[in-house]
Amino acid sequence: MSQGYVYVDFGAVRIQQYLTRTPELRGHRAASNSLARATADAAIQEVVEGLAEVNPEAGKADGVVSLRFPVEAGDEREGRVRRLQDLVFAHLRKALPGAEFHSIWGAGESYLAVHAHILQLKVRHGQVRHDLPPTAEFPLAAPCRMCHTDPAVGVEPLPDGSQMLCLDCSMRNVTRRQAVADDRSPEGRLLRGVGLAPAPDEFTDLAALGSMPSGRNHLATVAVDGNAFGVFFKALADEGSRDEELRTAKAEISSALSDATRAALETATLELPLTVEREQLCVVPHVVGGDDVLVSLPADQAWWFTLTFLEEFGRLVREATAEVLDKLNKLRAGQPGLPELEPPTASAGVVFAHVRHPLSLLAESAGQRLSEAKRVFGGRQASVQWLDLTADGPEAPAHLPVALSVLRSEGRGQTPAAVALSRLVKVPANHRARLTEALRGGGPLTAAAIADRVGHLDAIRPFLPPSPRHDQPPAARIGLGAALGLARWWPCA
Template sequence: MSYYASIGAVRIQTWIAQSASKLALVRGASVLLSSKTANSAVSEWLAKHHRTVRVAEDAGDVDGVVVLVSNDKAALRAATEALLAKLDSDIPGLQWEAWIAEGGSYLQAYESHGDKAADYRSLPPLTELGLARTCDFCGVEPAIGPLKEWEKDGQAGPSCLARKAARDKEEARARNTHDEFWNEIPGSWPREFESLAVFGGTHQGATEQEAVGRTDSRSHLATVAADGNGIGALFRMIAQAKLPRLRADAVRLLNEATRSAVTEAAKACGTDVSTMAVIPHYVGGDDVFVSVAAPSAWRFAVTLGEQFEELRTHLAARVTDDIEGAEGLRAAIGSLGLGIGVAFARRAVPISGTSEAAHAALAAAKASTRGGASAIGWVDLTFAADKIHTVEVSSASGELSKVVPNDVFKLGPSARGSLTDLVRSAPADLGDAVAKWAKRTGNTVSAAAVPHLPATLSRARWWPDLPDEDIDEETKEAS
């Protein structure tokens, strides 16, 4: 029997969003987490300092998660404590938890530990009482040194300094190797959130933005958070069936599928682009946290959900008929999906705030299908910050491809605005009011569409390829 130690970061996305005002520092956090917790980096450190302990390769390679294994429990405990101290130093401000359990495989150790409390918790140090200058970049930590990022000079805390160093190191490596993280995503990296909002996803040589339901859409960003549906239940089934090889395959395939889904969804926003439309902040396991230029948000979200579901095919191929409970496993795999939350906001709104809104929308999306089919929840912080709408990915996909027609998406901007005002006035009989409006203006809105009008009109504010001009019949009222 062996002993396993599982070390995982806590509240990763909150920590990443901490340097809310600077895209380069947010990206630096992503690079820092990925580079310091990669299996290769930890293995190199273990070879120098704890040779009887190794990385458990069957546990996968996920950013923010490290699993160690050894036949010597005391040696494993010492390595775990030393690694936690190292991670605390290398990645300031991030919290960690760890547990140790015995098992013939990581799967057995994981099952043995179950829901027990963590053996270790590494919390950020408390600052001493007294007057102190706070970090000019995140406003959270005490400032300890100077930092210059793009056009801003200031005093920074330890986390922001570490993020800047990681970002600079990545840029230097990219210049030398012509490669960098997420180089599969078309376009160049923007320096600031403003650049992402204004230029993200714009075509090479383009002089006009893509038509969406808002004329000022190039001053907005979308924050997207996603989390798998049914993943936890599937892994519990695999654990109960004692299938360590299938679990190892599932961890690897899940990580690959999520990363591939983000890449393909970004490509759906345009391949011949000057500036990336999508900036990944964290992609690991079934978790996604990205910023998207607002005009590209719906294409990204819909494609993300569709591509993630490709995981079903890859996992099902690993379940052979000789596995006990194969039918139940296939059923669980067939019900996997992705919950997606989107928050639209002006580019000046800190990502720490939009992240919270995106996660609230994510929770609504998962609840709308009871953690089953892929769904998107969204909130428009510029229009109705207290209202979250949801739609299943399959429905949105049909409308995006125009296979399924949507009356609202055929309307010109004046007609959409007029209809929005009507819906917001909350008439006693909305169906009757819409029918009269349609007759008066010469538009068509089916009775079946009426119950969904608030959500559909909200979507139309950011939906791609809408008519950007009115025609006479749409705006002319009958006398």
């Protein structure tokens, strides 16, 4: 009789920080590519041949490796896990010299149960094996000229002359063509999926694709992550211990979720007005994990992209989970303390900034906005939070995150708030800036008085606090401050 499997997982630690530690897009691109290649199933299978197999019960994500081998009676598990870890760490280290990795393992009947009951606990308690980049053999060596982090080990040819680089930056010193040459890298995969001309080489060229009024020098960084997937998989694990059908559903659902992420990314990219106009890839993905995504794109395309992504992802996940959710909810009904499960969704953090801003800071800020959105909505609905570094500075935004359903209705439909925003966008940008100032200085009534004087009261009225005589219009839930912020990069209808 089967005694289950030993599961051994590997992941890159603080992966976004690592990928974005060099200043130029080419460096991030190359590192994303190396990560995706090194963690691809075929590459890993070759490394662990004879000791383990790539775990078919886990979903697909760049930078994550999951392995398993059958538990045999009297087996010396720990030694085998250790050998596996040594092999995989060495392989990853060669591909990504400056990254940090960790590994956890556990044994049980199914990955679903081991993940929910053993692996997550081990992570929480720090029972994890780490693999750090080697420290410098010569502490006084010159620092790398590209990342200024690690010691330089050799001279590499760069577009503007030869430089002393560290091992990691040498790996990153490849052209776009090389970095997206196959469809294992997130960008190469997206490019192949959408069948367009490749994205620009540099961030400045990417920003320059924006419309004339955008100034053509601003980019948006969008971080997306799934909501409540942990709760969903935990429920699946708990009920799955009693239900064979649910247990086997996990592997299918994990891969359906990574497929939903990739499909939503393709749809959101293809439907951008700029993509349609240029027939060129205008979105550069840096990370595409199971349910998380980090991309850069021209600022004036960000809302289109983000709302389409969240809507499409939600739709695909609803489809993929409908049957299982139905079954789970039937099993949970009547059990005290178990609320009805909703289909998981995703939320987004969006940061707008001048093209010169380093991606490492933008990725961090977008991640913070994403956390705010998730926190305010308790992970129960798709939502967005954003920050405009040029207009608002680096502090956390004063406005609350907004639910996707306020800005988009199903099937790309316009909500009342979206209609009101399209109208607000038509107010000249300098007037909107004045209203923002008035709002900060004196509050919504001061802003309303100024708007009235210059003839824009109708455009801001939907966002003013409701008067006791009227029902609250839906747009007021956003508030004037958030509306003026959204309008800055809201697409002109």
